[in-house]
Each structure stands twice: as C-alpha cells, then as structure tokens.
Amino acid sequence: MKVLVVDDEQDMQTLFLQRFRKEIRDGKVDFVFAISGEQALEYMKENDHEAILILSDINMPGMSGLELLEKIKQKYVAPPPVVMMITAYGDAENYNTAIKLGADDFLTKPVDFALLKEKLKL
C-alpha cells in the first residue's frame, strides 16, 4: 500500500518512518512524502493513481490541505484516492469543511499512531 503523506513539517517524515518501521520492513506499506500541497499534486500527476491513501495536514504555507483535498476530489474521479486529513485544528468548522469537500477521515494531532494503524488495517 502506497501512502502519500503531505505535511510542511520535515520531522513528520522521520516520525512516520520510525512509527511504521516494522510495517515498512515487512513491506506492508510504502510512504511517499510531500512538504506542500503543490508538491503533492506534482507527485500525483507524475505517478498516476499510485498512492491509494493520502494523509494531509491542513495548515500549510501556500496551498492549504483543504485546497489540496478539493483538487484531488475534483480531478481524480474514478476511483478517487482515499484522503485523510490530519490537523492540529480539530474544530468543528475545519471538520465540516473537510467532510463537505469529500475527506474520507479526519484525525487530529498529536497523531495517535495506534488508531491510525487500525484505520489503515495494518
């Protein structure tokens, strides 16, 4: 399973790699990282439908996670990748907007990796 993680914080990559080091070692999951929405779109364009799961932050410089979500859901109609939003701002407004724009799930920071693993069925 290929997962695209979009977050402007570089340390997020280290964290994911360490948190999923066993699953990666076992070949159950493969991570790709992008530090901005723009970069994420670029990657998706180059590797069509490779990633089936996208985990995106919302608050990022430049394109926000919500904008990215909107673009992905408009562009990749059949079958659209699963998009999960991960944000520090777990307020109702953000949540509702994300769901309205077609987010498949909504997680808040600090990320509960046990829960995430459960959701990814790993």
Place this chain on the structure above:
Amino acid sequence: MRNCIKILFFLLVPFGLNAQVDSLRKLLVHSPDGEMQHNLCRDIYNFYEEQNRDSALLYAEKKIAIARKCGKRVPEAYSRISKAYQLTGLGRLGEAYRSLLDAFAIIDDPKLPQKEDWQLSVAPFKGDVRKLLRSYAHHISGILMLRTENIQQQIFHFSEAGRIGTEINYAPRQMLAYMNLGLVYLSINKLDSVLYYENLSQQIAYQSGFKKFLGIVKFTIGDVYKAKGDDATALAYYHQGVQWGKEENNLNAWNRAYMRLFRHYFAAGNGDSALYYAVNNLRLIHEMGQISGTETNLGVAYEYLSKGYQLKHQFDSAFKYQGMALTIKDSLNRIRIRSLSDLQNLSFGEQLRLQNLEKERSMYQNKVRTYALLSGIVVFVLVAVILYRNNRQKHKTNKVLESTLSNLRSTQSQLVQSEKMASLGELTAGIAHEIQNPLNFVNNFSEVNTELLTEMKDELNKGNIDDAKAIADNVIGNEQKINYHGKRADAIVKGMLQHSRQSNGVKELTDINALTDEYLRLAYHGLRAKDKSFNAAMKTDFDKSVGSINIISQDIGRVVLNLITNAFYAVADKKKKGIDGYEPTITVSTKKNDGKIIITVKDNGMGIPQHVKEKIFQPFFTTKPTGEGTGLGLSMSYDIITKGHGGELTVTTQEEEYAEFTIVLPI
C-alpha cells in the same frame, strides 16, 4: 351726447368766447347727468378762470355741489382747490385757506379712489389722481402764500407742486409750478433762478401745448431783462405777454403785462403810452372782477391812471383818480388786513387743530405702543413657556440620553472586555491547536524512543553492538527533535503571554525618531548575528517636527522591531532568488501629518499576494517556513497599535515590488 357737446364746442369757438359759454350754460340747464353737468361747469369754469373771478368761483362751487351729490370725492377735492384759487384772487384768503384744508382732508383720506373717470381739467389724466390733487393743492397753497409774503412757504409749495407734477408727468402742473417759482425768485431778486424756472416753464408750455399762462412767463422774463437794464428785450417780452394773454383769454396775464408797459412808459416819460396802458389796465381789471391779486387791483389801476394824467399835465383828472386810488387802496388794505388776519386766525385754529390731532395721534400711538408692548409681552411669555417646556423636555431627554450613554459606555467596556476575552479565547484556542504540532512530535518521538530503547536492549542482549549503536543514533536524533519541539512549544506559549498580557506599561513621552532609529539598528544587528552574509541598504527619512509623543515605548518598539525584521526577512528572501541587479533596500520614515504621527517601514522585497494580505494580521498566520515564525508578530503588533494606542496599522503592497507597513499614531 358728449361727442355732440364737443362738436358744438368746436363749432362755437369761431363765434366768440362768450357765445360759446352761453351755449354751455344752456346745455347745463337741460343736462340731467351728473358727469355731464360737471363737465359743462368745468368748461365754463375754465373759461372764467383767468377772466372773471366771481363767475369762476360760482362755477367752482357748482362743480363741488355736483361732485358731492354724485359722491365723487376726487372731482370735489379738485373743485375745492379751484375755489380756493378764485377766493385767493378775490383776496378772500381765509375762505381760500378753508377750502384748501377741505381739499387736503379729502386728499389725505386713505379711502380716496386712485382712479377717476371724470375728467378734472383741460387735459385728460390717467395717472394717480391723488398725486394730481396734491400737486394742484400745493400749487394753490403757494399762490395763497404769495399773499402772505412768506417766501419759504411759497418756495416749498411750488417745489412740491412741481415735484409731484413731474412724478405724474402732468405738464400743466409742472409748467405752472415752475412759472410761479420763477415769480417767487423774482420777488427776492434772484434773477438767474427766475430765468432758469421761467425758461423751463416756457419749454414745457410749448412742448405740451398748455399755453394758457404763457403770457405770465413772458412778462416775468421781461422783468428779468428790465432789472438787468435791457429795456428793449424787456419790452419785447412784455408785448409777448400781452399777446399770449389776449390769445389764451388770460386777462390776468394780459392786464399784468399792461401794468409793466405802463410803468415802462411812465418811467420813460411817455405820457400818451402810459395813459393808454393805464386806461386799458383799468378796463381789464373791471372785466376780471373787483379785486384781484396784490399786484393787480383797482387801487393800483386808479394810481396808474392818476400818474398817467399827471404826466399829461391833466391835473384835475390826476387828482380825482389819486383820491379814488387812496380810498380804494385804503379799503383794499383794510380788506387785505382783515383777510390776512382771517387767514392767520384760521391757520392758528388749524394749528390748534393740528396740535390736537397730533396729541390724539400720539395718544393713539401710545395706545398702540402699549398694546404692542402688551401683545409683545404675551408673545414673549408664550415663547418663554414654550422654551421652558422644550427645555424641560430636553432635560428629560437628556437624562434619558445620559443614562443611555452610561449604559452604552458600560456595555462598551463590557464589550471591550469580552472582546479581549474573545481575543484571548481565540488566541488560547489558537495556541492550544498550534501547540499540538510540536506536542505531536514530543509525544510520538518519546514513544518511539521508548520502543527504540527496548529494541536496542534486545540487540545488546543478542550482542549485536552495531545494530544497538545504530538504534542509539536514532534515539539521539529523536531526543534532539523532542527538545527542539519542546522549545518551540515554549516559544508559542511565551508569544501568547506577550500577546495577551494586560498592558501594564505606562505611556511616557518618547522621541519617535530616536525610538525608530534604535530599533532599526537592533533589528539589523540581530539579523547580522544570525546571518553574517546578510546586507541591505537602510534608508531613513525622519521628520524632525515629529518630536515626542506619549506612548508605551516598549510596545511600540516591539512593533517597529517586528516590522523591520519582517522587512529584512522579505529582502533577504528576494535576494536568495538571485535576481540580477537587485539591491535589498529598507526605508524607514517618520512624518507628522494632520495632527498624527506616521511611521512607515517599506521594503523592496517580493510583496504580499492579495490572499495573504487579507490574513496578515490574524494570529498564527505566517508565510515563513514552519518553525521560523510563530505567526503572532503582526497580530500582536496590530493589537498594540489599534487597541493599545488608538492608532492604525495598515499595509500597501505590490506583488514582487514592495510592501509598506504604516503605523498611524494619534498625538
């Protein structure tokens, strides 16, 4: 019918004047109509006016009676003035004066109609009849005054007559007024004035065709030349006077011209001529009526006759006429004196009456004044009451307003407080969320480290030193991350505290230019300490008139520092892009404008895109790479300027060109 009369009139003219008057008389007997009777009497009066005073007086009285019967006030007044004129000519000055007073009473009556369809005199008149009457009445008053030798009164009345006559543009009144003014000036020997007025009168007479009195004008001009010693010219004018008197049936003029001719020939010693004029003078005076003006009377006629006979050496005749002259003159003098005293009594009585009138008027005026005052007081009281009521109402309203205002004020302060709380709440929420990011790392890396350390222990137990070392490196790296994000959380909390703390700073007089300069240096050195390669041009434009104002200098200093740091960051960012010929420049300026202090910080960096500009003052909004900024700098600055100092913080920008932040502080 009227036309018939006119035709008759014109037909009759050639047959002789007296025949014409006779036929008018006959018509009068048969005329049933008031206006027609009046018109017939008017024409007969006009015929006799300067020919026979007794007859003229009779018809003037008839006209008055007709006018009164018909309720015609204007013709009545007019005829009363005519009557006064004839009475004056007859030397009955008291009666003349009374008739004039009656006329003036009618003229002054406010109910007098302004228009009159009955024709009053020789020429028709369409203007303001009241003015016509007033002019005529003043004129006859002047003539009456000629008998009293009161020069001032004469000039006054004739001037008034002339002035009003000019106002209504009625030639006969103008002509006669100027003619008599000339006569008045002749009596006081002001020859230039005489010539001026007589020439004016003569001119009007020729222009208007009203020549009835032209004879008088002519001999008066003759008098001027006589007085100047020009006998030839004087004689010519005297003869013209005779000629016009004859032509216009003005026996008065004719006779007075004769008197002048007598005096001339008598003085020249020409007995025949003198006697001729003296005899004819007497004849004309007989024709006109027993008594005429002061100048022309029977006494004078007898005197001249006596003188004429003397010159002819017919002494018995001379003596006879001298005796007659004395007797007549004596009686005339007595009549005159009686008449004058009559006039005096009358005018005394009139004065009394006028005084009483004046008294009444002043009493009336006092009454009016009292009433006006009373009504004024009433109005004043009313106004006062209304004002008082208004005032009370205002007072009430004011009280309501005051309480509303104080309510509003407390509401406002509550609002401010709640906004502060809201802002703090917002901030707290923001902080709470923002802090989740570093916490995410702290929590997860510490958990990972626990796992890693457990794994490392396993490896060590297995004796895999290298693997254990590798894991230890990871743990160290993670620990550093934990530390870093812990500090980051600390910075966020500190920023929040700074943002939300109650400003206990005291406002003090601060030199704005010095403050700005100080923080500019601070920012520059701070940046150079981090990045030695950094350099930028700094331009300052300080307005010396800015001076010192009351501010919390630490807070304003923080804002200035923040803006300048941002500016340096912006130019450094643009420099990194390696644009050719780009010179990073920061301009800081101060200005005093319209009672406000303006501080601007401008950089020639990349500018701010519109969508960013909208959020720039929101807390936690930042364009800096994650971790480099808290996103609190500008929002805090905004609060300090607007809430802390009642000023404004605004930004203008052009993408890829510049960004300019402006602080406006009230003095």
